[in-house]
Amino acid sequence: MEKKRIILTGDRPTGRLHIGHYVGSLRRRIELQDAGDYSKMFVFIADAQALTDNIDNPEKVRQNVIEVALDYLACGLDPGRVTLFIQSQIPELCELSFYYMDLVTVSRLQRNPTVKTEIQMRNFETSIPVGFFTYPISQAADITAFKATTVPAGEDQEPMLEQAREIVRRFNYIYGETLVEPEILLPDNAACLRLPGTDGKAKMSKSLGNSIYLAETADEVQKKIMNMYTDPGHLRVQDPGKIEGNTVFTYLDAFSRPEHFGRYLPEYVDLEELKAHYRRGGLGDVKVKRFLNAIMQETLEPIRERRKEFSRDIPAIYEMLRKGCEVAQAAAADTLDEVKRAMKINYFDDKELIEEQAKRFGN
Ligand code: ATP
Numbered sequence: 109m110e111k112k113r114i115i116l117t118g119d120r121p122t123g124r125l126h127i128g129h130y131v132g133s134l135r136r137r138i139e140l141q142d143a144g145d146y147s148k149m150f151v152f153i154a155d156a157q158a159l160t161d162n163i164d165n166p167e168k169v170r171q172n173v174i175e176v177a178l179d180y181l182a183c184g185l186d187p188g189r190v191t192l193f194i195q196s197q198i199p200e201l202c203e204l205s206f207y208y209m210d211l212v213t214v215s216r217l218q219r220n221p222t223v224k225t226e227i228q229m230r231n232f233e234t235s236i237p238v239g240f241f242t243y244p245i246s247q248a249a250d251i252t253a254f255k256a257t258t259v260p261a262g263e264d265q266e267p268m269l270e271q272a273r274e275i276v277r278r279f280n281y282i283y284g285e286t287l288v289e290p291e292i293l294l295p296d297n298a299a300c301l302r303l304p305g306t307d308g309k310a311k312m313s314k315s316l317g318n319s320i321y322l323a324e325t326a327d328e329v330q331k332k333i334m335n336m337y338t339d340p341g342h343l344r345v346q347d348p349g350k351i352e353g354n355t356v357f358t359y360l361d362a363f364s365r366p367e368h369f370g371r372y373l374p375e376y377v378d379l380e381e382l383k384a385h386y387r388r389g390g391l392g393d394v395k396v397k398r399f400l401n402a403i404m405q406e407t408l409e410p411i412r413e414r415r416k417e418f419s420r421d422i423p424a425i426y427e428m429l430r431k432g433c434e435v436a437q438a439a440a441a442d443t444l445d446e447v448k449r450a451m452k453i454n455y456f457d458d459k460e461l462i463e464e465q466a467k468r469f470g471n
């Protein structure tokens with residue numbers, strides 16, 4: 109099979125990774141890695157982007173780089189097949205961002221729906237850091253530096269990819285075919301596009317304190333599940349319940365597989381039958397939550413164990429990341445060279461330019 113896809117994704121080191129990341133992007137990355145149908149795959153820790161809204165808290169970002177790296181390894185990303193790197197160590201990305209800034213207008217950034225929501229979420233109001241405001245541009249640099257064709261990500265990233273494509277099209281139009289237009293690869297299960305938080309809020313997010321983390325102990329996971337938001341109108345077991353907006357069922361949509369019923373809830377054939385019973389009335393939240401807990405424990409247990417193993421040798425993880433940064437930097441430097449050539453800012457490599465001007469000046 110022809111291998112030409114280049115895959116790239118990343119996460120902000122603002123906390124450990126949660127089950128929203130898992131279903132939104134991580135699980136897909138492992139599948140892609142294992143399928144092997146690509147020429148290169150890059151996964152990076154976006155520390156420079158995390159600093160755009162944590163500038164006064166560098167220690168948080170610094171401490172979470174290793175947490176995210178551990179989550180990656182625990183989930184099964186294999187540094188032998190995937191280049192894992194840290195964004196801030198690739199200066200070429202800053203240079204690309206700087207040139208891309210000329211291709212985007214302020215009003216276009218203001219209209220970016222992700223930027224809008226994230227500004228609201230962080231209560232920035234009028235004091236938005238310029239770096240935060242322009243992070244879609246820096247994301248376009250991250251993607252295009254590696255000529256990524258495919259970006260596995262959650263739905264919230266769609267406007268970012270659109271922005272990146274616009275930058276690519278404009279660059280190529282002005283300077284000639286140089287950059288590659290990326291595509292988002294969304295989860296194929298609707299519940300995973302934007303997994304809600306345990307509080308039922310729109311999105312599970314590290315910054316909202318409504319997350320179940322991959323590294324959490326079995327007890328903590330169980331406690332969070334038992335306290336989860338369900339249908340506030342479902343007061344007594346016999347009452348009919350709602351599935352829509354019921355977080356426990358959304359998580360079941362995201363995580364349950366047919367074999368889980370045989371193993372943990374054999375009185376139902378599948379999720380549809382369970383949902384039908386809940387809608388009819390006569391099925392209590394506790395029973396559904398216990399079922400979800402069994403599934404989550406089964407899913408998270410191996411991740412937790414592998415994480416513990418990897419955490420025994422932290423220096424080895426930094427060494428792996430350092431090597432990844434070298435590989436990534438070489439790739440980004442190649443693209444930056446092409447960009448500079450296309451933009452005609454490669455003075456010293458351009459013998460023709462020097463000769464032609466020398467002639468013109470009579471040397
Ligand atoms: P922060 O609050 O710091 O922005 P976050 O939890 O939103 O953190 P990111 O690092 O911004 O996490 O996102 C990393 C990746 O995980 C992106 O591809 C994003 O689409 C995906 N993702 C994050 N949260 C969810 C979610 N709740 N459901 C599905 N995908 C998600």
Ligand code: MG
């Ligand atoms: Mg985010």
